[in-house]
Amino acid sequence: MTRRGRAKKEKPPFEPGLIPAPGELLVWRDGQHFDRWQDLPCTLCGQPTHMRSHSGEPVHKACAEDWITANPVEARLGRFASDLAPKPKSKKGQGDHA
Ligand SMILES: [Zn+2]
Structure with a gap:
């Protein structure tokens, strides 16, 4: 095997990037920010949210x-x-993702 480092490529580490300046917007495009299975109370306002930091x-x-x-x-x-x-992103083969 020539692959080294990560054993699996399914879940790359969820690393944060830049911290926006005050007044600027966060860029949360990654699907990992959205938990579709459950909403939990927002730690800031207490209303249920599917979003995750x-x-x-x-x-x-x-x-x-x-x-x-x-x-x-x-x-x-x-x-x-x-x-x-x-x-x-390099092109992914299709059909390996149920
Ligand atoms: Zn909130």
Whole structure:
């Protein structure tokens, strides 16, 4: 086998990217931000949400953005971050994904 490093390629690590500046929007395009199976109370506003931060914290994207704006210093610690810049994807074979 020539493949090294990751044993599986199904689930790449869910790494946060840049932290948006206060007033800017998060980029949460990755499907891992959306838990379609259950909604949990948002840690910021308490309303149910399907959204998850990179660390799995249930939070509305808009709430996270408001929180960054309201807590710019703490925000630099990386509680909420945008997705990594998308990499150009090589073409995947179809049909290997049920
Ligand atoms: Zn919320």
